[in-house]
Amino acid sequence: MLKPDSKAPWGNHFAFLKIPIPKLGDAEATNNPLKFVMNARKIIKRKRSSIGVFLTAKYLRLVARFRGPNGASKCIRGTVENTSMAISNVRGPVEQVAFANKPINGLYFVVTGSPQSLMAGVTSYIGKLRVALLVEKDFIDPQKLKSQIEKAFEKISEAACREST
Structure with a gap:
C-alpha cells in the first residue's frame, strides 16, 4: 500500500448490506438455534454477492469524488438513519x-x-x-x-x- 502506484486499496471503503433479521419461531429457535444462524448466513451470502453492494460502493466513490467527503458523509448518514x-x-x-x-x-x-x-x-x-x-x-x-x-x-x-x- 505504501509503494507508489500500488494496486492495494488505501483508506476507508464503504458498502452497505441491508439484511432483514430472519424470522424463526421461539420453539424452533430453542430446539435448533443453528437453523437461525444458517438462515442468516444464507441471506448474507446471497446479498453479499449481489450487484447492489458493488453498485452502492461505486456510487459512494463517485459522490465522494464530485461532492467531497461531506457529500459522501450525508449519503451514508441518510442510509443508516433508516436502519x-x-x-x-x-x-x-x-x-x-x-x-x-x-x-x-x-x-x-x-x-x-x-x-x-x-x-x-x-x-x-x-x-x-x-x-x-x-x-x-x-x-x-x-x-x-x-x-x-x-x-x-x-x-x-x-x-x-x-x-x-
Whole structure:
C-alpha cells in the first residue's frame, strides 16, 4: 500500500448490506438455534454477492469524488438513519501490537455518533473475535442485552457441539 502506484486499496471503503433479521419461531429457535444462524448466513451470502453492494460502493466513490467527503458523509448518514441496528467490522492485526513498548491485550472497534439505538463493532485481534456493543442511553438496558447475547452464544455453541459429535 505504501509503494507508489500500488494496486492495494488505501483508506476507508464503504458498502452497505441491508439484511432483514430472519424470522424463526421461539420453539424452533430453542430446539435448533443453528437453523437461525444458517438462515442468516444464507441471506448474507446471497446479498453479499449481489450487484447492489458493488453498485452502492461505486456510487459512494463517485459522490465522494464530485461532492467531497461531506457529500459522501450525508449519503451514508441518510442510509443508516433508516436502519435499526448497524454492524461494522474491521480486520485487526494478526500479531500483538505494542504501544510505548507495552503489549496491548485487546482491541475493540465501534462507530460512535451513529443514529442507531444499537451499534455492534466486530474486529479480530491476534486471531480472536471481539464484539463491542454501543447502546443508546436509557433506551436499551446494556446489562440485560449482554446477558441475552451471552445466552444466545452459549445455546449456539452447545448446538454446534451436539451436531459435530
